[in-house]
Amino acid sequence: MIASLALLLGLAQAPPPAPAAPPGASLQLAFETVDGRPALRLWAAGELHGVVVRREGAELVLSVPGLAPPARLPEPQPPIDELRVEQAQGQLEVWLLSRPDLPFELRREAGQLLLVFGQRAPEQAAGFPDLYRGLFPSGMFAEPGEAEAPPETEAGTDGGRLGLGPLSFRPAVLASYVEGESTVEDRTPTADEYWQIEPKLDLLLAGSVGSLRLKASYQPVLRFDSRYEQVNRTSHLFDAGLELPIGAPLTLRADVHYAIATLETREVDPGYEYYYDLGRFDRWRYGAGLRFETGGRFDLDLSGQVNQVDFEEEGGFFDFEDRQWTAELGYDLTPDVRAGLSYTNEEVPAGSVLPERPEAVSKADLIRLRLDGRLASFDGELSGGYERREQPLAGPGGQLYEGLVAGARLRRELRESTFLSLAGARYTTLSAHESNGYYVSNALEAVLTAPGPFNVSLRGGLAWQWNQYEVAEAALGEPRHDRLQGWTVGLGRPLSRWAYLRVDYRKDHRDSNLDEFDTDTYSLIAQVGVGWFGGSGGR
Numbered sequence: 062m063i064a065s066l067a068l069l070l071g072l073a074q075a076p077p078p079a080p081a082a083p084p085g086a087s088l089q090l091a092f093e094t095v096d097g098r099p100a101l102r103l104w105a106a107g108e109l110h111g112v113v114v115r116r117e118g119a120e121l122v123l124s125v126p127g128l129a130p131p132a133r134l135p136e137p138q139p140p141i142d143e144l145r146v147e148q149a150q151g152q153l154e155v156w157l158l159s160r161p162d163l164p165f166e167l168r169r170e171a172g173q174l175l176l177v178f179g180q181r182a183p184e185q186a187a188g189f190p191d192l193y194r195g196l197f198p199s200g201m202f203a204e205p206g207e208a209e210a211p212p213e214t215e216a217g218t219d220g221g222r223l224g225l226g227p228l229s230f231r232p233a234v235l236a237s238y239v240e241g242e243s244t245v246e247d248r249t250p251t252a253d254e255y256w257q258i259e260p261k262l263d264l265l266l267a268g269s270v271g272s273l274r275l276k277a278s279y280q281p282v283l284r285f286d287s288r289y290e291q292v293n294r295t296s297h298l299f300d301a302g303l304e305l306p307i308g309a310p311l312t313l314r315a316d317v318h319y320a321i322a323t324l325e326t327r328e329v330d331p332g333y334e335y336y337y338d339l340g341r342f343d344r345w346r347y348g349a350g351l352r353f354e355t356g357g358r359f360d361l362d363l364s365g366q367v368n369q370v371d372f373e374e375e376g377g378f379f380d381f382e383d384r385q386w387t388a389e390l391g392y393d394l395t396p397d398v399r400a401g402l403s404y405t406n407e408e409v410p411a412g413s414v415l416p417e418r419p420e421a422v423s424k425a426d427l428i429r430l431r432l433d434g435r436l437a438s439f440d441g442e443l444s445g446g447y448e449r450r451e452q453p454l455a456g457p458g459g460q461l462y463e464g465l466v467a468g469a470r471l472r473r474e475l476r477e478s479t480f481l482s483l484a485g486a487r488y489t490t491l492s493a494h495e496s497n498g499y500y501v502s503n504a505l506e507a508v509l510t511a512p513g514p515f516n517v518s519l520r521g522g523l524a525w526q527w528n529q530y531e532v533a534e535a536a537l538g539e540p541r542h543d544r545l546q547g548w549t550v551g552l553g554r555p556l557s558r559w560a561y562l563r564v565d566y567r568k569d570h571r572d573s574n575l576d577e578f579d580t581d582t583y584s585l586i587a588q589v590g591v592g593w594f595g596g597s598g599g600r
Contacts, residue, residue: 088128088146088153092138099138101157104173110393111356112174114167115306116272121165123155123176126356140178161227169396228266233592235259241567241584244337245289245324250582255287261592277301282322291339296322310354317347329370329378332490332502332528333545336580340376345369360391362401369413378493381421382413389431397435404428409491420459420498421491425450427466439483441471450489456496456532458540462489464501482508494541496532503527518553520565534575543573556589563588 086106093100103109105128113124130146130153137144143158159178168175237257242250259282266275282296302316320328323341327333350364365386372380389403407425414421429446436443450462469485484506492500508522526545533540551565567584 086128088125088131088155090131090135090144090155092135092141099140099179100175100177101141102173102175103155109174110358111354112167113306113310113354113356114165114176116161116274117156119158119161121157121159121163121176123157124149124152125155126152128153169393173396228264230265231261231263231593233261233590235261235588235590237586237588239584239586242582243289243292244580244582245291245339246337248337248577248580250580251288253288253292255284255292258283272306274304275301276303284324291323291341294323294341296320296325298322298325310356312352312354313349314352315347315349318345320344330490330493331488332500333526334490334492334494334500334528334543335376335378338377340372340374340378342370342372342376342378344371358393362389362391363387364389379418379421380413380415381409381418381491383491384408384410394432395434398432399434401431401433402429403431418493419454420452420456420496422454423450423452423491423498425489429466436471439471439473442469443471444468448489450499452498455498458533459497459499459531462499462501462531478512480510482506482510492530494530495534497530497541500531501529503529513552516554520552521548521550523548537574539574541573541575541578543571543578546570546572559593560589560591563590 089104091102093102103112103123103125109125111126115122115124130148134144134146137158140159140163141157143156145156147154147156157176163178165179166177168177235258237259238254239257240254241252243253244250245253259280261278261280263278264276266273278300280298282298284292284295287293297320299319300317302314304312304314306312321341321343322328323339326335326339328344329335329342346366346368348364348366350362352363353361355361363386366384368383370378370381372378385405385407387403387405389401391399391401394400405425405427407423407427409421409423411419411422425448427446427448429444431442431444433442434440445465445467448462448464448466451460452462453460465487466489467485467487469483471483473481475481485504487501487503489499489501492498494500504524504526506522506524508520510518510520513519524545524547526543528543528545530540530542547567547569549565549567551563553561553563555561564587565585567586569580569582569584571578571580573579
């Protein structure tokens with residue numbers, strides 16, 4: 062455990078803290094272009110700390126403690142229409158007039174701050190597209206990602222959103238043909254094919270009530286012409302979230318996710334134990350949090366979340382409710398790296414599971430150290446921690462877990478338009494197998510995206526996963542373990558600024574010490590997307 066934390070800290074390459082700006086120092090401002098987007102750079106003698114950004118209607122306000130105003134202000138550059146500074150209770154406030162839905166992000170660079178406007182230009186090197194979520198339940202690479210984007214939008218625009226006052230929206234439609242092998246009904250793969258239509262609508266409401274920021278998205282997934290009734294059912298996925306600064310130091314946030322689905326098994330079980338005997342389910346996940354900025358390098362974040370799964374019909378998994386709350390102390394290690402030390406308490410209460418599944422009743426405590434930002438030559442996040450999980454009604458050997466949990470999501474640009482993405486995780490998750498209450502899942506994934514001829518984007522990936530159980534099988538005298546391997550190749554090409562075409566092939570293999578769980582499946586998907594796809598920028 063100590064070695065893992067030391068490794069994380071070493072990757073951060075943290076230098077000694079830079080000196081804060083001396084009292085009376087002047088704030089300096091300059092407009093420039095960063096990554097093809099307009100930006101405002103802020104700096105002073107020493108290092109800037111405690112800067113807070115909030116929205117006031119159509120204006121962005123930066124509160125900077127303890128500095129004098131600049132000797133001169135730069136001329137405003139689009140998309141900023143007006144720039145002014147004010148002094149208020151020891152804070153220097155920089156007011157930027159723009160449209161109320163202008164996306165932005167705040168970055169640190171060598172003791173200076175960059176306020177970058179607009180969304181990132183869409184990248185053909187984004188993660189695996191949405192098509193892998195709910196494609197066939199037995200496959201890997203199922204982490205939701207961005208759809209393949211058309212060519213770069215004009216720098217400084219909103220990344221393809223349509224605006225109506227404080228409301229902006231981004232509609233799109235994806236049409237796919239899917240062919241492959243399915244384990245919808247039982248563990249024996251059978252050939253299937255179907256058509257899939259996915260209308261998508263993302264909404265953003267910003268600045269209409271003070272500095273409130275509200276996001277919402279809805280995506281039905283219509284499937285037809287499959288041999289299975291379960292596949293032909295429409296899935297519905299809804300997400301909403303809000304963020305509201307309360308004064309300078311506090312920010313309130315809340316979010317909700319709702320799904321009515323069948324094929325989207327990762328909504329229920331992230332480790333792929335549940336991949337056959339599928340039933341239709343409802344899932345609610347909702348939570349809230351409060352973030353406190355101290356004005357220095359530290360911050361405190363408190364949050365809570367409830368995750369509820371209810372099956373409308375019998376299937377290979379079970380109803381449950383998972384409750385958790387987290388307290389995290391954050392610290393800016395360097396201008397480019399943030400650390401967070403958190404404690405999480407998690408519980409699956411007895412009243413939330415069916416009487417025939419008492420093994421799921423559990424309590425867990427988790428301490429985790431997380432680093433995010435610029436880590437060595439990668440951008441992303443690393444985490445490691447210790448979990449103690451009790452499931453007293455599980456079978457012998459599976460009533461207690463004490464050990465390491467970890468996570469990683471890293472991305473590096475090897476050269477222009479060529480990206481390497483790495484991901485890994487170790488975690489415990491609920492089990493529906495025999496008298497196991499949980500199983501431990503370890504996963505690794507590597508994805509390479511590179512440009513090809515004729516404006517084609519090429520993508521290939523490998524994934525490995527090990528699922529380990531703790532309760533011994535009567536037939537084996539030892540616990541079950543599964544080894545999953547998968548690979549995928551694909552190519553995509555923008556057809557216009559608003560449309561793209563993708564073709565992907567995926568192969569998955571599951572090898573278990575219980576032979577009845579061995580499977581080999583494949584999937585082929587061709588997809589056309591039309592609409593406004595935008596990047597991942599924003600705040």
